[in-house]
Amino acid sequence: xxxxxxxxCLIVLIFALLGxxxxxxxxxxxxxxxxxxxxSASYRVIGALELAGAIGVALGPVLSLIGELAGLGLLMLxxxxxxxxxRKGDGLAGLAPAMGCAAMVGWYLVLLAGVGS
Numbered sequence: 001x002x003x004x005x006x007x008x009c010l011i012v013l014i015f016a017l018l019g020x021x022x023x024x025x026x027x028x029x030x031x032x033x034x035x036x037x038x039x040s041a042s043y044r045v046i047g048a049l050e051l052a053g054a055i056g057v058a059l060g061p062v063l064s065l066i067g068e069l070a071g072l073g074l075l076m077l078x079x080x081x082x083x084x085x086x087r088k089g090d091g092l093a094g095l096a097p098a099m100g101c102a103a104m105v106g107w108y109l110v111l112l113a114g115v116g117s
Contacts, residue, residue, distance in 0.1 A: 004111040008057060011108055014101060015054035015074065022047025036084050049077055057105075060112050071109040078102040 022029050023044045033043035053074040060067015078098050085094040 004108070005061070007104060007108050007111065008061060011074075011101075011104055012054045012058045014104075015050045015057070019047045019049075019051030019054060022050065036088065046077065049073065053077065057108065060108070064112055067112050068109060071105050071112065074105045075102060075109075078105065 021027060022033075024047075025033075025040060025044070029043065029047075030040060033040055036043075038046070053070045056066050056070020056073070060070065078101055081098040082095060082102070085098060088094070
């Protein structure tokens, strides 16, 4: 498996799991939504957008425009996550997952665009 395929699979897995957990309000998701200042309904919308992003990223190797748009959409969601964590004073522990995911999605977009090859 190539590095770009492994990265794609990792991003799809992360956002599919997060999306399902948010849309179904599993585990700590209702508490996390409340902490962030979101209603359950709005957190479910975020989860649905994460699921859509995961599907788009999965399609990226075959339909690069879809993959690029999905990656950009995920970056916008992650920018919102970082902003929310900063506003809530969550510190590095709250910021690290969103920043790490943003770095992975950015790397995916670079690989998808073929920059440097």
